[in-house]
Amino acid sequence: MTTIAQEEGAAGLPPGPEAGTPTLADFRPPSVALTTLGLALASFMQVLDTTIANVSLATISGNLGGSANQATWVITSFAVSTAIALPLTGWLARRFGERKLFMWSTLGFVFASFLCGLAHSMGLLVMARALQGLLAGPMYPVTQALLLSIYPPAKRGHALALLAMVTVVAPIAGPILGGWITDNYSWEWIFFINIPIGIFASTVVGAQLKGRPEKTDTPKMDYVGLLTLVLGVGALQILLDLGNDEDWFSSTKIVILAILAVIGLAVFIIWELTDDDPIVDLRLFRHRNFAAGTLAMVLAYGAFFSVGILVPLWLQYDLGYTAIWAGFATAPIGILPILLTPFVGKYANRFDLRMLASFAFIAMSFTSFMRAGFNLDVDFTHVAMVQLFQGLGVALFFMPVLQILLSDLAQHEIAAGSGLMTFLRTLGGSFSASLTTYAWSARGATHHAQLTEHVSTLDPNTMQQVAQYGGGDIQRGAAVVERMISNQASQISFNEIFYLLGIIFICVIAFIWVAKPPFGAKAGPPGGGGH
Numbered sequence: 001m002t003t004i005a006q007e008e009g010a011a012g013l014p015p016g017p018e019a020g021t022p023t024l025a026d027f028r029p030p031s032v033a034l035t036t037l038g039l040a041l042a043s044f045m046q047v048l049d050t051t052i053a054n055v056s057l058a059t060i061s062g063n064l065g066g067s068a069n070q071a072t073w074v075i076t077s078f079a080v081s082t083a084i085a086l087p088l089t090g091w092l093a094r095r096f097g098e099r100k101l102f103m104w105s106t107l108g109f110v111f112a113s114f115l116c117g118l119a120h121s122m123g124l125l126v127m128a129r130a131l132q133g134l135l136a137g138p139m140y141p142v143t144q145a146l147l148l149s150i151y152p153p154a155k156r157g158h159a160l161a162l163l164a165m166v167t168v169v170a171p172i173a174g175p176i177l178g179g180w181i182t183d184n185y186s187w188e189w190i191f192f193i194n195i196p197i198g199i200f201a202s203t204v205v206g207a208q209l210k211g212r213p214e215k216t217d218t219p220k221m222d223y224v225g226l227l228t229l230v231l232g233v234g235a236l237q238i239l240l241d242l243g244n245d246e247d248w249f250s251s252t253k254i255v256i257l258a259i260l261a262v263i264g265l266a267v268f269i270i271w272e273l274t275d276d277d278p279i280v281d282l283r284l285f286r287h288r289n290f291a292a293g294t295l296a297m298v299l300a301y302g303a304f305f306s307v308g309i310l311v312p313l314w315l316q317y318d319l320g321y322t323a324i325w326a327g328f329a330t331a332p333i334g335i336l337p338i339l340l341t342p343f344v345g346k347y348a349n350r351f352d353l354r355m356l357a358s359f360a361f362i363a364m365s366f367t368s369f370m371r372a373g374f375n376l377d378v379d380f381t382h383v384a385m386v387q388l389f390q391g392l393g394v395a396l397f398f399m400p401v402l403q404i405l406l407s408d409l410a411q412h413e414i415a416a417g418s419g420l421m422t423f424l425r426t427l428g429g430s431f432s433a434s435l436t437t438y439a440w441s442a443r444g445a446t447h448h449a450q451l452t453e454h455v456s457t458l459d460p461n462t463m464q465q466v467a468q469y470g471g472g473d474i475q476r477g478a479a480v481v482e483r484m485i486s487n488q489a490s491q492i493s494f495n496e497i498f499y500l501l502g503i504i505f506i507c508v509i510a511f512i513w514v515a516k517p518p519f520g521a522k523a524g525p526p527g528g529g530g531h
Contacts, residue, residue, distance in 0.1 A: 007470035029208035032150055036162070038204035039147050042106050043163060044170045045197045046139045047171065048346045049078065049132070050111075051174030052190050054308060055131065055326045056182045058316040065124040072437040073126045073241050075309060078133040078239040083111035084230055085137020086423045091221055092138055093145070097214035103206045108135040110198035116191035119410070128409045140515050141419070147376045165338070172334030175312065179327030222279040224271050229279070233427065240434035244441060280423065281381025281416050284409065292514035293405025299511070300361060301396065301425045302432035304425050307368070309433045310440060310497065315383070318376060318490050336391035344399050353400040353519045357512045358398070363393035372495045376487055404512065407519040436497060443493035444486075451460045451485045 029035040053060070053074050061071035092101050112132035119125035144163060149158045181189045239257040246254050272278040285291045311330055314319040321329065348356060367390040374383075402421070409417045 035208040035314050038201045040166050042201040043143045044166050046136050047170035048174050051171045054173045054311040055179045055323045056187045059187050064122045077126045077130040078435050081133025082137045083426035085134045089138040089141045094219045101208045103202045104193050105135050106198050106202040107139050113191040113194035117188040131201045145285035175327035175330050179324035182323040226280040228264050228268035235261035244438045284359045287408045289408040289515040290405050292511050296508050297401050298424050298428040298512040300508045302428035303501045304430045305429035306436040322423050330389035332384045333391045337395040340395040352511050356396050356400040358485040360393040360396035360510045361509050365502045367506035368498045372499040404515050440493050444490045447492045
């Protein structure tokens with residue numbers, strides 16, 4: 001069945017052997033190490049691009065004349081396009097073969113990265129990022145399938161551990177590397193650096209896997225499901241991105257987008273639930289643990305993604321950090337996941353996975369409430385230590401929740417379940433990024449209006465104080481006061497959002513406890529949870 005099932009592993013299943021021909025299980029590249037390096041670099045490059053632009057958004061929006069809301073489109077266009085492309089991975093792998101799919105998607109990603117670096121307007125950059133996301137969709141799952149196929153079964157655990165480490169390190173390296181490049185060169189180079197990496201990875205893997213046995217066919221495509229998915233999800237994402245600038249439902253454009261989103265998603269859900277060969281198998285939600293675990297994963301990841309978007313923007317817009325120092329301040333979130341992930345994978349099953357996940361969400365909630373108490377005088381060490389502690393929650397989050405949601409699926413449903421979760425998780429991150437930046441801007445405007453009510457131009461004492469801020473110049477002093485009010489309003493809005501995120505993390509615990517053990521009986525290979 002051609003479904004999103006093939007996104008996370010089914011695409012890598014060997015074709016049936018034919019008499020007298022070598023099988024996929026027998027194939028080994030001339031250099032397993034060199035092939036592994038090429039695959040790891042491609043995966044690193046693709047995952048890196050989910051975070052490398054985060055600390056550069058302020059610079060990009062400033063250079064291209066965009067607002068903070070518009071800068072977020074650079075992230076959301078990539079994420080939503082990646083999510084839309086994910087269900088196509090299995091179909092493309094069966095149609096063209098995994099080797100060719102890897103090579104052409106990697107080279108296409110390189111070309112899209114080149115277009116991102118050449119963009120001279122926000123609109124062109126967003127379109128280039130959307131193209132980059134479409135080409136990135138198949139890269140991780142097909143990379144995983146190829147990596148597993150070149151190792152014997154006894155060593156595939158080591159291959160998965162390597163890939164997991166790459167997908168943990170890349171998001172940590174992203175903010176630091178992006179900040180360093182932006183401060184020392186220009187933001188365009190956060191995209192241009194993909195060119196040599198991608199060409200090398202594609203060339204090496206293509207050469208090493210030449211002659212790899214692959215059986216291709218012409219599988220059926222669920223065109224109705226694909227078209228309604230693109231229409232519904234695309235219209236909803238554009239609505240979220242444009243809503244604030246267009247004054248929401250007072251705009252005809254927003255109303256039309258809302259109608260398209262509702263119709264597209266409604267038809268998509270009905271079609272996928274009734275079609276014999278759906279592109280996204282929504283019927284998996286009949287399983288209790290899968291439904292509860294996936295809902296917990298999507299909500300928690302959406303909140304986590306909001307942290308990754310908002311903290312770097314806040315550090316630069318309100319605290320005056322450079323891109324590189326914003327990267328240094330946010331990077332500690334990855335230290336504990338790197339150190340603890342091997343132990344979590346080895347020992348987690350000795351505990352009730354619901355307890356581990358609950359502890360993770362408590363840690364993430366606690367750090368959100370800590371940020372809700374930040375002010376404009378908070379120092380670098382405090383910010384970095386909160387990020388470090390949140391890493392404890394991240395280390396205990398993905399693996400237990402992934403295992404819980406896969407636990408009550410039949411063996412043949414595990415790849416589909418992992419793929420569907422990845423699809424929804426990616427969409428959740430994209431939507432939450434738009435909603436978070438909108439809320440930060442909208443609540444900031446509200447608090448700005450409330451604070452300015454206390455500044456009266458008719459009060460002589462107030463005007464004297466304003467003049468002092470400007471060294472005797474009232475206009476200059478007024479500009480200083482306006483900046484102070486804007487920063488305070490933005491800070492209050494930031495605190496409110498993190499208070500809400502803290503509540504969301506606590507509420508997610510309830511969904512985890514809807515799931516029922518055992519959680520290890522049918523669990524399959526890790527796939528979509530760690531990147």
